[in-house]
Amino acid sequence: MVIADGDAVALEGFTHLIPFAAAHEIIRQGRRDLTLIRLTPDIILDRMIGAGCARKLVFSWGGNPGVGSLHRFRDAVENDWPVPLELEEHSHAGMANRLVAGASGLPFAVLRGYVGTDLATHTTGVATITCPFTGEALTAVSALRPDVAVIHAQRADREGNVQLWGIIGVQKEAVLAAHRSLVTVEELVDQLEPRPGAVVLPNWVVTAVAEVPGGARPSYAQGYYDRDNEDYRRWDAIGRDRDAFRGWLERELLATESTKA
Amino acid sequence: MSELGGALSADERMTVTAARALGDGVICFVGIGLPSTAANLARRTHAPGLVLIYESGTIGAKPTTLPLSIGDGELAITADSVVSVPEIFNYWLQPGRIDVGFLGAAQIDRFANINTTMIGADYDKPKVRLPGAGGAPEIAASCGEVIVIVRQNRRSFVERVDFVTSVGFGSAAGDRERLGFSGRGPVKVITDLGVLEPDPETCELTLTSVHSGVDPEQAREATGWPLAISEKLTVTPAPTQAELDALRELLATQTLNGSDG
Numbered sequence: 001m002v003i004a005d006g007d008a009v010a011l012e013g014f015t016h017l018i019p020f021a022a023a024h025e026i027i028r029q030g031r032r033d034l035t036l037i038r039l040t041p042d043i044i045l046d047r048m049i050g051a052g053c054a055r056k057l058v059f060s061w062g063g064n065p066g067v068g069s070l071h072r073f074r075d076a077v078e079n080d081w082p083v084p085l086e087l088e089e090h091s092h093a094g095m096a097n098r099l100v101a102g103a104s105g106l107p108f109a110v111l112r113g114y115v116g117t118d119l120a121t122h123t124t125g126v127a128t129i130t131c132p133f134t135g136e137a138l139t140a141v142s143a144l145r146p147d148v149a150v151i152h153a154q155r156a157d158r159e160g161n162v163q164l165w166g167i168i169g170v171q172k173e174a175v176l177a178a179h180r181s182l183v184t185v186e187e188l189v190d191q192l193e194p195r196p197g198a199v200v201l202p203n204w205v206v207t208a209v210a211e212v213p214g215g216a217r218p219s220y221a222q223g224y225y226d227r228d229n230e231d232y233r234r235w236d237a238i239g240r241d242r243d244a245f246r247g248w249l250e251r252e253l254l255a256t257e258s259t260k261a
Numbered sequence: 262m263s264e265l266g267g268a269l270s271a272d273e274r275m276t277v278t279a280a281r282a283l284g285d286g287v288i289c290f291v292g293i294g295l296p297s298t299a300a301n302l303a304r305r306t307h308a309p310g311l312v313l314i315y316e317s318g319t320i321g322a323k324p325t326t327l328p329l330s331i332g333d334g335e336l337a338i339t340a341d342s343v344v345s346v347p348e349i350f351n352y353w354l355q356p357g358r359i360d361v362g363f364l365g366a367a368q369i370d371r372f373a374n375i376n377t378t379m380i381g382a383d384y385d386k387p388k389v390r391l392p393g394a395g396g397a398p399e400i401a402a403s404c405g406e407v408i409v410i411v412r413q414n415r416r417s418f419v420e421r422v423d424f425v426t427s428v429g430f431g432s433a434a435g436d437r438e439r440l441g442f443s444g445r446g447p448v449k450v451i452t453d454l455g456v457l458e459p460d461p462e463t464c465e466l467t468l469t470s471v472h473s474g475v476d477p478e479q480a481r482e483a484t485g486w487p488l489a490i491s492e493k494l495t496v497t498p499a500p501t502q503a504e505l506d507a508l509r510e511l512l513a514t515q516t517l518n519g520s521d522g
Contacts, residue, residue: 014317014346015332039346040395063392065330066293070392077390089378091394092316093350100347112355113399116428116440122384137441166337167317170346197343222334229329 002182002208003031003148008058010037010099010146010178011044014169015065016222018044019152021215022184024253027051037146039095039170042219043235046070049085050245051253056086058144060095064239067232071239081242089123094141098125099170101143102177108140115139149178152216153201154223155192156185160203163192166222172199175206184212186224269500271453272412273508274472276302277500279363279410279451280508286310288360290400293331295410296363298511301327305507314359316396318344326514350396354403357443362404366411367391368422371486372436373429373447373459373466375401375409376422384424394426401427402440406448413452419485430464454480455497460489470495 003009003026011019023044026034035056036045043064048054050072062073076085090098097109110129120126125142151171153164162183164171175181183201188211192200203209213224218231238248272295279299283289285308291300297315301324304311313322317332321341328336337343344353353359368376377397381388401407407429411417429447430436437446446464450457455471467489468480473496481488500508 015330016317016334016337059393061393061395062390065332067329074390078387089393091398092346092396093354093399096345096347096350111351111399112403112441115402115442116425116431116436117394117398118378118384118425119394119398166334167319167332167343168345169318172345173347220334222337227330227333229333232329 002180003034003150005031006033007147008035008037009148009150010144010174011150012038012169012171012174013152013216013219014039014167015042015227016167016169016220017152017154017164017171017216018042018219019150019184019215020044020217020219021212022150022152022182023048027053027249027253037144039092040065041070041073043070043232043239046072046235046239047249049073049076050082050239051249052082054085055083056088058088058090058095060090060092064232064236066229067236071236072245075242088125089119090125090141091119094126095144096170096173098141098144099173099177101141102145103173106143108142110138110140113139144177146174146178147180149174149181151175151181152184152212152221154186154221155189156183156209156211157189157192160206160209161192162201162203162206162209163195163198165195165198168197168199172201175201180207181205182207183209184215185209186213186215186221187211269505273505274497274500275410275412275451275453276508277504278456278472278497279408280306280504282408282449282451283308283311283361283363286312288312288314288358290314290316290354290359290362290396290404291331292364292395292397292400294365296365297331298327299410300363302504302508302511305511306504314349314353316346316349318346318349320344320349320353327511329515350399354396354399357403357405359403360405362400362407362444364397364400364407364409364427366409366417368417368419369409369411369429369450370419370422371465372431372433373409373450373464374422374425374431375427375429376424378424378426380423382423397427401429401446402442402444404444406445409447409450411450411452413454413480413483415483415485418483430459434462434464454483465489467491468494470497472497473499
């Protein structure tokens with residue numbers, strides 16, 4: 001088992017290649033008390049939060065891109081439904097650098113950020129640090145070391161080497177920062193053909209690979225299928241209402257077969 | 262699309278005014294929603310050389326359709342370069358390479374500080390939980406200047422924001438310098454009623470322009486602090502037919518599905 005109750009799980013993919021199928025499987029398996037880590041919770045974590053998988057959320061922007069609120073996220077924060085949700089919130093730059101520190105084996109990363117904002121006073125893992133060379137005051141953010149990173153990629157070969165391209169987000173950093181990793185892919189191929197700008201994760205940094213075609217829907221996989229913007233719009237009405245959400249969960253997830261994640 | 266199909270809306274006037282604020286050849290870091298619409302309109306009208314940068318890591322995106330999210334495939338496949346999220350913030354934004362940051366807001370205050378985090382008196386018990394910071398705090402700190410686009414009313418224009426997500430001018434003139442920011446901060450706040458600019462001495466937001474047909478008193482009533490009105494108050498030139506046509510054509514391209522291949 002790659003993911004256990006109570007684990008800290010980063011599910012990454014910045015708008016592109018969001019690992020929906022893996023998240024749906026985590027919901028089906030009834031995982032609880034997870035710390036979910038993701039720059040943009042998006043509707044993938046809205047679903048997991050609404051299903052009661054999460055105890056804590058580490059994030060930087062929790063909206064439905066171009067559509068509006070994440071209503072399950074809001075209901076959890078505003079009304080503790082279905083369970084209270086602890087927040088650890090940062091900026092994108094802070095979250096990205098925390099994963100860079102984790103991937104680099106360092107306890108923290110340095111950036112110019114957070115200064116003058118209320119973020120630093122309401123979240124942990126942010127401190128001021130003095131540059132040993134110039135004396136300049138800078139911001140330190142603590143490293144993120146998830147138990148597990150979950151990502152979706154376009155391809156893997158039969159040895160388990162993984163290849164992704166297009167908007168690459170922070171997936172490489174998440175996988176290298178995490179203790180274990182699970183990668184779903186659009187297709188398994190005999191040989192990875194080189195792609196300009198592609199990220200390749202060698203099999204020895206990946207714990208498990210599963211072929212799940214369409215595993216990023218309703219987000220997209222460049223070269224395979226488009227972002228289903230209409231599905232993102234539809235989620236607004238489903239997520240807004242507890243009963244509509246529960247109905248969706250029963251109908252679309254719990255009553256359907258597990259994919260082979 | 263050359264016919265004026267209905268009266269000019271307040272949002273259209275705001276978007277056209279915002280687009281005009283972006284000069285040709287400017288390097289612009291674009292937020293999602295109204296900023297993205299205005300920036301894409303500028304690129305289709307007077308500023309074909311405007312360089313669009315989105316936090317998804319797409320540099321020099323030239324979308325032929327209006328993206329719904331900041332990471333639609335259309336942005337990646339039309340970009341000059343696609344980089345990771347840590348790279349977009351660390352290499353491109355942080356050193357001050359970007360001329361203009363273009364942001365939205367849920368709340369904005371007298372000194373142009375922006376709140377996109379939460380509404381209410383207690384962070385732990387928010388009345389309304391908003392999406393959060395995203396890339397905005399560092400965009401507001403490090404871009405050469407910032408333009409904000411936001412609808413003006415008593416809920417959004419408040420004396421002091423409930424939560425400082427991104428710093429405008431802090432509490433007074435001189436705060437940005439004291440905090441060590443490289444950029445000038447918000448130079449224009451463009452609303453559905455007019456344009457506000459920081460007073461050169463005090464940095465307090467001052468009404469410098471109204472859209473035609475808008476009484477300055479209307480702007481005062483829509484503002485949660487005693488709004489100063491510039492002695493040199495001007496009237497924003499109305500959108501031209503060509504600008505309106507371009508805006509309506511642009512909005513019509515926001516197709517239900519993304520458009521990568």
